[in-house]
Amino acid sequence: MRFGLFGGASRPAGHTGDSQSYGKFIDYVVEAEQLGFESVFLVEHHFTGSGQVSASLSLLAYLAGRTRTMRLGTAVTVMPWHHPLLLAEQAATVDLVSNGRLDFGVGRGYRANEFHGFAIDPAEAQARYEEALALVLKSWSSTERFSHDGRFWRFRDVVVEPRPVQSPPPVWVAAGSEGSVRQAALSGQRLLLDQFGSAEVTGRRVRWYREAQAEAGAQSLPGQIALTRGLMLVDHPAKVDDEIRRRHAAIAHLSATAQIPGRPAPAAPTGPFAVDTSDEATRAATIVGTPEDCIASLKRLEAAGVDYVLLNDPWGGIERLRFFAREVMPAFRREPVTV
């Protein structure tokens, strides 16, 4: 079992200026490396008004200079927003300055307010994603100049530099349905699993991925599937209810943030936030409770085939991460890192 971080800086409501939250997050990541966390996967969001990380690759480039071994991931870079060649250059630069530590997570986007803000039709998301991702991969691999005349982009006689150190950096995709999980495995992509599926649901997804790999004759290695989990480790069981309330409020806030400004929010969270927020479902899909409870949850995931967990903890701070490293991590053997 290996552990990483999932998330990014964000500004507490009412806080002005972004330096404090970024500075705090940076310290958190730098210390996490010392504590044995093997990666950080940053979200990318725009126009939220609550200071979520927008220029994720820029922040990863900075973190490349502040860390030594940690893998530096995006979860995810939203392809439809980006100019594919500039993106290829930026991501390759992160890989280069980090000496091959980039994990390149990619997605189509899902937030209504971002499509609205960028004035991009959500109906185009899939096609933009495919064209942009293909261009990034070609930019990283082509040894000849190439031209491109696509639906969204046109280029002539380009050679894209720098080259990444990894050839190429691993591409991670978020998937959950059987078809998309199998497709990821068949495409040689790594798999990001969400923070809402139970151990049982997660176990099925892991099996689909591993089966598809086996069918394709692809090498099955540890660390190819990363599961995100909310971390609500506490020192006393009486604190759990308050943690769960806080998590539900955070999810509702993120869901509201994803709406188009000025339009009435839907009665219930939508999109990826349209999840079962009963206490039972939340307990089944988070790392919650005392160290013993958390170890038991993680052991269930391990039994379901999970070997890589990304912890998402927007409010526990470095103290909780230290507590986790001290009381929970030692119960798990660290597999060697696969890159």
Add this chain to the structure above:
Amino acid sequence: MRFGLFGGASRPAGHTGDSQSYGKFIDYVVEAEQLGFESVFLVEHHFTGSGQVSASLSLLAYLAGRTRTMRLGTAVTVMPWHHPLLLAEQAATVDLVSNGRLDFGVGRGYRANEFHGFAIDPAEAQARYEEALALVLKSWSSTERFSHDGRFWRFRDVVVEPRPVQSPPPVWVAAGSEGSVRQAALSGQRLLLDQFGSAEVTGRRVRWYREAQAEAGAQSLPGQIALTRGLMLVDHPAKVDDEIRRRHAAIAHLSATAQIPGRPAPAAPTGPFAVDTSDEATRAATIVGTPEDCIASLKRLEAAGVDYVLLNDPWGGIERLRFFAREVMPAFRREPVTV
């Protein structure tokens, strides 16, 4: 007099892979800070095939994590290539993680092969530059959500995050003609002066800028005008001729790189490279010769009103920078940094 660096990594001809040149450049910059250099201004170029820095802001983000006091500049970010809001986010992130050390140099682009590669009509460069720069500045300052329906870009109800630490980061422009130099001063922009004008030409430009500032009632401070100079400091006068030959070859190479691939190169360098490359002109516009010669050149510039010189030295390496710091810098008093 203060000193900074101008340039970036590039791959020597025939070299494969970009890590070595980036790694060497990074070490160079990190040591330069220790030697007393106050800034690094990175170029931005695309599709050169010779490994020039493309994702300049990503490399600056990394350098923010490796340096402590140095100012981190672009010279220049080419506005027509960039999505203005993503650019505002990336530049603000550099400013944030560096605690307010970004110097934001901006330009319209001039290389034929870049307009060709991006499939952007050079006739649109000025309009794209103006629209994009206005959007970046608005993104950094607007406290309200805004929409934009421009010639090249459209956005709806956006608030751009993070905010930069500086409000705003200084904007630097390259200018040389009287009108454009005066306009920069009147717009409150800092001035980047080129590496080809003699001390006399440079002195006139400095005067235009200072006069325009005075007319506008703007505060005239040290460090608002940065002059780039090729550095060819040598330990023996007999080595100067070889340095000058090498500089001419480098300029011819850059000029060729800027041409559209596959088209015949012009007989003589064009664009900003269409300069007088007689030995006499080169000596008049570079810091060349023994330490005594270099001190004399810099004193002439100082007498012409120059208080900030960016050194460009693609091949001398850290050894030459150390030599400069030891033998030349002590002849100049350092003014306090203005940010």
